[in-house]
Amino acid sequence: MSARMQLLETVYLTSLLLPFILLFVYSCFRFVCYCFHNSILLFSSTTAYVLYKKYLIYPRLNLPLLGINKLSPIQFLIVLIYSGLTCACNLLWVKTADQAASRAAKLSLINLLPLYLAGGHEFGARLLFIPLETYGIFHRTAGWMASIECAIHIIIIYAKHGDQGTDDSGFYGIVGGSMILALLVLPMVKRRVYEVFLVTHLACAFVGLYAIWKHLHFQKSSSVRLIWVCLSTFVVTSSLQLCRILYRNVHTRRSARIVCSFIGDEVIRVAIHMPRPWAVRAGERVNLGIPGLGIFYIFQAHPFSVAWWESDTANGSSPIYLMFRVRNGFTRKIRGCLNPGQEYRAWVDGPFGPSSSVPNDMSLYGHILMATSGIGIAAQIPYIKEILHRRRAAEACTERISLIWELDRSGDYSSAVEWLQELISQDQSYILNIEIYTGVNMITEKSVALGDHDLIKIHAGSIDWEGKVQDESNRQKGRQLVAAEETLGLSVKPGNVRLKAEDGIQYAWHVDDISLRHLFDKHLSKHSVGAYQRLCSEVGQSFWAIYNEPTKKEDLARSEEIEHLEQEKKILVEKLAEANTKIAELLDKIESVEAQRDSLEESISKSNQTLLLHQEEAQRWMTISDYYQNSFLYVSDALAHVVTYLQGVEGNSYTLGTS
Ligand SMILES: Cc1cc2nc3c(=O)[nH]c(=O)nc-3n(C[C@H](O)[C@H](O)[C@H](O)COP(=O)(O)OP(=O)(O)OC[C@H]3O[C@@H](n4cnc5c(N)ncnc54)[C@H](O)[C@@H]3O)c2cc1C
Secondary structure, X not given: OOHHHHHHHHHHHHHHHHHHHHHHHHHHHHHHHHHOOOHHHHHHXXXXXXHHHHHHHOOOOOOOOOOHHHOOHHHHHHHHHHHHHHHHHHHOOOOOHHHHHHHHHHHHHHHHHHHHOOOOHHXXXXXXXXXXXXXXXXXXXXXXXXXXXXXXXXXXXXXXXXXXXXXXXXXXXXXXXXXXXXXXXXXXXXXXXXXXXXXHHHHHHHHHHHHHHHHHHHHOOOOHHHHHHHHHXXXXXXXXXXXXXXXXXXXXXXXXXXXXXXXXXXXXXXXXXXXXXXXXXOOOEEEEEOHHHOHHHOOOOEEEEEXXXXXXXXXOOOOEEEEEEOOOOHHHHHHHHOOOOOEEEOEEEEEEOOOOOOOXXXXXXXXXXXXXXXXXXXXXXXXXXXXXXXXXXXXOOOOEEEEEEEOOOOOHHHHHHHHHHXXXXXXXXXXXEEEEEOOOOOOOOOEEEEOHHHOEEEEOOOOOHHHHHHHHHHHHHHHHHOOHHHHHOOOOOHHHOOOOOOOOOOEEEEXXXXXXXXXHHOOHHHOOHHHHHHHHHHEOOOEEEEEOOOOOHHHHHHHHHHHHHHHHHHXXXXXXXXXXXXXXXXXXXXXXXXXXXXXXXXXXXXXXXXHHHHHHHHHHHHHHHHHHHHHHHXXXXXXXXXXXXXXXHHHHHHHHHHO
């Protein structure tokens, strides 16, 4: 092989891997920031990062052609560069048809390398620290490129040597090529019969690899090493995955178990008890397999988002929860074969999704609007839960979370309402607003409010998305406007802002949230980073600037009244606590009296039984005495007869003697 060709190959391979190397380096950088709690580094990187996400990651291209409308600008750019580079490699320094065929074959082989990176998309994405969707695009694009190059190779060879017949090498070449081309057709059945697609996809991939290896072997080509690279990469990553499954599921004393509960006919909730601790992160998914469902389900695993977990999951004591809709395969089998509340063996592969070492991006946003429908709520709840948790630890900048959930079916509401209520009760600074649109006519009233402070609102009908987004962005504006400058017309440089009241400043702070009041007893410079973050997130909501005017009489009266009311409230709260204690004591007493009553009732019933026995005994003895009395009368009667008779006999003998 010429030096030029080798150089071209290396350049092509490097440029293929470059985006992933960069992504990997970037993830490592963020991990380091996170480890050192270097919030300055994190936040300074945030502005650029947010812009990058806003313009290059989140938008979608408005071009409904070959699935381009599903790509973000950065993905489209990468695909474009990749295609251009491949095209250039096809043409550069190619003079003859044989050279073109051999170049296409080489490029096809190089493009096979990323396809054998891992056994499943989820594991591959996790290995490369990239989202599942990006990995899917990467896998599909490389697959298409490998197939196109393979087709070019076959066409040129057939056009040039088609009339010379096929030898063994040609035969294996055709088999390999057909397998690669078949891989393009198989996704068509993916939606209908996923398991068939999965098995045939893997089978074609390995038969194709074997056939290409044979083809190259007969050709005595040095490119055979690329096949070995594909195979060894696959073996290494699959072994890693297997080790992780074993680690997660097998322990000396326990193994993974699940307990199902059914919510209506359509939703299943599964509690997974893992043998080892698992610190769950929002956005994580797992692949769940339940061998007990039948022989076809032993190796079948299905992906589900982790929908809920308790705070002590990290110690391994609490389960993690999945929630899913009943469909036609695996999920329907669970609905039909498993009993609710009963424990079953399971195996779990995961977690997949965001790396646990990198902090959640969402908590860096001030205002989050989440929109979902039906069972999609299972993927949103974890993010809210995590943001609320991070906010309690003063690690999140989020000031408002608006969740809009449109119900698909009647069972949807009951599937998640309990968790939503729990989130509302965890939300100490009232940043969470939940609006549920019934879609189907579930309730008759136009709207209903639920939860602490009516923070869950249920509306009948469907959502007006445009109006909703507009409404949310107006709220966002309002919050930003609550600055001293906007409300009071005062201009204060950031360096001159004072927290603690001082003589000569024209503003004061009105603090609504009592838990924040202590922060205003100190100067700004004396506070910690946590306090700054709290102040930063609460400004305009729980406290805001007001004119520092001399207090007017009504204000004084009002504040006195408020103080008085607060004292009354305090007394009432204390009384309530006392009453609760008394109620608890009385309940205890009632319980002990009831226990005494029960034991007395028991002894009375025992005595009654003994009395009954004695009465029966006495009755028996009376019957016996009656019997003896009758017998005695009978015997004495007989004796009287005998005495009378004997007296008669004695009278007769006397008469005979005298005569
Ligand atoms: C990352 C991810 C997270 C998910 N999280 C949830 C969740 O939290 N709740 C929920 O209700 N659903 C979730 N799903 C969808 C869920 O995995 C499928 O609905 C489930 O596997 C269907 O199983 P089934 O055999 O009953 O489906 P079928 O009736 O056989 O098929 C229904 C649909 O599911 C797809 N599907 C089937 N098996 C798989 C599989 N192994 N991998 C991917 N797709 C498959 C099929 O292509 C088809 O479109 C998630 C899917 C993915 C990819």
